[in-house]
Amino acid sequence: xxxxxxxxxxISAILTILIINTKSMAQDHKIYRIAKxxxxxxxxxxxxxxxxxxxxxxxAVEPGVLSYYAVSxxxxxxxxxxFEIYADSTAYQAHIxxxxxxxxxxxxxxxxxxxxxxxxxxxxxxxxPGM
Amino acid sequence: xxxxxxxxxxISAILTILIINTKSMAQDHKIYRIAKxxxxxxxxxxxxxxxxxxxxxxxAVEPGVLSYYAVSxxxxxxxxxxFEIYADSTAYQAHIxxxxxxxxxxxxxxxxxxxxxxxxxxxxxxxxPGM
Numbered sequence: 001x002x003x004x005x006x007x008x009x010x011i012s013a014i015l016t017i018l019i020i021n022t023k024s025m026a027q028d029h030k031i032y033r034i035a036k037x038x039x040x041x042x043x044x045x046x047x048x049x050x051x052x053x054x055x056x057x058x059x060a061v062e063p064g065v066l067s068y069y070a071v072s073x074x075x076x077x078x079x080x081x082x083f084e085i086y087a088d089s090t091a092y093q094a095h096i097x098x099x100x101x102x103x104x105x106x107x108x109x110x111x112x113x114x115x116x117x118x119x120x121x122x123x124x125x126x127x128x129p130g131m
Numbered sequence: 132x133x134x135x136x137x138x139x140x141x142i143s144a145i146l147t148i149l150i151i152n153t154k155s156m157a158q159d160h161k162i163y164r165i166a167k168x169x170x171x172x173x174x175x176x177x178x179x180x181x182x183x184x185x186x187x188x189x190x191a192v193e194p195g196v197l198s199y200y201a202v203s204x205x206x207x208x209x210x211x212x213x214f215e216i217y218a219d220s221t222a223y224q225a226h227i228x229x230x231x232x233x234x235x236x237x238x239x240x241x242x243x244x245x246x247x248x249x250x251x252x253x254x255x256x257x258x259x260p261g262m
Contacts, residue, residue, distance in 0.1 A: 032202055034212060052255040059257040067258035069200075069214060071163055071251035080254065081165060083200060083214055085262065120202035123211065124183040126190040127198035131216065 029088040030066070034118040037080040043111040044078055050111075051082075054104035062098065064091020078113075160219040161197070165249040168211040174242040175209055181242075182213075185235035193229065195222020209244075 064087035073079040195218035204210040
């Protein structure tokens with residue numbers, strides 16, 4: 001027997017599934033990337049300054065640039081790893097056309113000895129609130 | 132001439148410097164690490180489950196475990212990178228003695244084909260609020 005309660009429950013269940021799907025689809029669109037860069041030791045300070053300027057500008061002005069962690073190997077500071085998160089591929093394509101990104105690429109072109117981009121899938125993210 | 136205003140300004144400036152120094156000292160104690168792990172392809176699902184359990188438990192119960200990002204290479208999911216942040220070395224030493232970490236190490240010991248830990252310095256972190 002189909003009661004009002006059954007109908008209400010069914011509609012609620014369908015809406016819940018729609019919300020979950022929308023949410024997971026939105027998450028799936030995110031782009032996670034690791035950039036591995038080797039820098040000319042003589043130009044390391046200048047490279048770091050250019051990188052920091054690019055990162056902070058992109059985060060400040062581009063809604064689809066979500067997160068950058070730039071770190072260097074304690075054993076060799078010229079070995080740099082950048083963990084990057086973009087909202088989706090449209091945001092990433094827009095990012096590489098911005099004046100600040102083009103300025104960064106032009107500035108560092110003779111500082112970077114090697115560049116490897118590793119596109120990655122998320123296994124899990126766990127962090128304290130505010131981190 | 133030394134006025135009350137000058138004294139107030141000087142005290143305020145000193146306090147500001149002290150606060151900035153304390154803050155930067157606290158940040159300097161954080162441990163940033165990249166773990167690079169290669170996993171037996173036949174046991175990848177089990178490895179990922181064990182890793183996720185370890186990460187979420189550590190974040191939930193250990194005040195000094197601040198952040199984990201675990202990702203896998205899109206070209207080869209057995210190549211895993213984990214970006215880890217701990218409050219300080221005391222927190223990290225306490226972490227590796229916890230039951231959940233020891234359980235993880237025991238569970239994955241025959242799943243992990245290689246493990247390389249890279250201690251890193253932060254060049255810069257830039258991210259959207261909430262990321």
